[in-house]
Amino acid sequence: MKTRSAIEITGLSHAVQRTEILAPTTLTLPGGKITALIGPNGAGKSTLSRLIARIEPPPEGTVLVNGLDVAQTPGARLARELAFMGQHTGLASRLRVRELVAFGRWPHCAGRPGPADSAAIARALHDFELEPLAGRFLDTLSGGQAQRAHLAMAAAQQTPWLILDEPLNNLDLAHARALMAHLARLREAGGSVLIVLHDLNFAAGWADHVVAMKAGAVVAEGPPAEVLTAPGLSALYETEIAVTEHCGRPLVLHHLGGVAERRQEA
Numbered sequence: 437m438k439t440r441s442a443i444e445i446t447g448l449s450h451a452v453q454r455t456e457i458l459a460p461t462t463l464t465l466p467g468g469k470i471t472a473l474i475g476p477n478g479a480g481k482s483t484l485s486r487l488i489a490r491i492e493p494p495p496e497g498t499v500l501v502n503g504l505d506v507a508q509t510p511g512a513r514l515a516r517e518l519a520f521m522g523q524h525t526g527l528a529s530r531l532r533v534r535e536l537v538a539f540g541r542w543p544h545c546a547g548r549p550g551p552a553d554s555a556a557i558a559r560a561l562h563d564f565e566l567e568p569l570a571g572r573f574l575d576t577l578s579g580g581q582a583q584r585a586h587l588a589m590a591a592a593q594q595t596p597w598l599i600l601d602e603p604l605n606n607l608d609l610a611h612a613r614a615l616m617a618h619l620a621r622l623r624e625a626g627g628s629v630l631i632v633l634h635d636l637n638f639a640a641g642w643a644d645h646v647v648a649m650k651a652g653a654v655v656a657e658g659p660p661a662e663v664l665t666a667p668g669l670s671a672l673y674e675t676e677i678a679v680t681e682h683c684g685r686p687l688v689l690h691h692l693g694g695v696a697e698r699r700q701e702a
């Protein structure tokens with residue numbers, strides 16, 4: 437039986453100037469779960485997440501979000517189903533934090549905010565510790581503060597699906613963990629999350645499901661303990677990686693790479 441709130445991807449592919457950057461992909465992202473999308477630079481993680489969120493032009497294949505075909509669904513309707521936070525490179529400098537977060541309510545109120553919109557904005561500012569910064573222009577924020585402002589905008593959208601492309605960029609470890617805890621609370625409330633992660637231990641610690649990509653294709657998927665293994669990760673990143681266990685979860689060890697070899701040489 438299909439999960440109503442899943443994202444169902446069928447035969448999705450993408451090419452840029454005849455170069456395939458996403459091989460035909462068929463994949464189900466489970467509803468009510470946190471799915472981590474991992475893989476080396478250039479693997480196609482952003483491409484896949486942008487195609488799901490229809491940031492890219494309509495591709496080959498279909499993507500159903502909660503049963504809605506993203507290629508056919510009006511933008512405002514889709515924006516009530518999923519919120520997307522990409523890897524932003526520039527900031528609209530003359531925008532204040534509160535104004536940015538308020539953009540998240542546009543699909544709900546089309547510029548005429550009511551009490552529910554104000555409450556959602558206040559909640560997002562609170563959840564991402566932005567209340568003291570609400571009146572600040574975006575270009576005066578630190579990298580991590582700006583990242584939290586963009587996360588708050590996506591959170592204010594209050595959608596069943598949240599798709600986040602490398603949201604831990606610039607966040608210190610406390611804010612990174614706070615974000616993952618926030619996502620876990622959303623999941624407990626029935627929400628669904630797709631999160632692109634480079635820090636494998638956040639995937640190990642918080643994800644229910646892991647999808648691994650390499651060279652434009654999905655190469656593995658499953659629970660963290662099945663995907664985050666030493667042989668699997670070493671092959672995925674073409675780098676020696678060890679995996680141990682901590683609190684019943686995989687713990688990925690890669691920062692001492694080469695030490696074993698140097699010890700053997702000594």
Ligand SMILES: Nc1ncnc2c1ncn2[C@@H]1O[C@H](COP(=O)(O)OP(=O)(O)OP(=O)(O)O)[C@@H](O)[C@H]1O
Pocket residue numbers: 452457475476477478479480481482483484
């Ligand atoms: N518009 C484009 N023109 C040409 N190549 C592109 C374009 N967009 C993406 N690519 C290529 O497609 C591949 C996948 O890119 P993508 O951004 O999806 O990777 P990623 O897994 O998100 O990588 P990273 O971890 O570095 O963010 C890369 O080789 C990238 O250079």
